[in-house]
Amino acid sequence: MSAALLPKPQMRRLLARRMKFHLLGAFLVSVTSAALYKFGVAEPRKRAYAEFYKTYDPMKDFETMKAAGVFECAPPK
Incomplete structure (x- = not known):
């Protein structure tokens, strides 16, 4: 009697159902992170x-570096 009260576990197409859910979640996470990077960093x-x-x-930057002695080929004046 107690076996009839418990529902049987879903075994067929279990991977396919879970895969749809996980692929959708992965797609949404990747699009969200790409958008956050684009607008937050780039x-x-x-x-x-x-x-x-x-x-x-x-x-002006060249003259400043030349005066500081950064370049060996252009001695400071």
């Missing part, structure tokens, strides 16, 4: 580089 980094290069003067 976009601010691009803005910072763009802001830096708006006012960057390579000749």
Whole structure:
């Protein structure tokens, strides 16, 4: 009698059902993490580089390094 009260465990297509759930979860986690990285790291980094290069003067930077003695081929004057 007690065996009839307990439902049988689902054995057929168990892996397929679980796989759908886990694939959907993995897809959502990967898309979320990619979006967080893009908007949390990549976009601010691009803005910072763009802001830096708006006012960057390579000749001034070269002259500063030359005066500091960084280059061996260009002695400081």
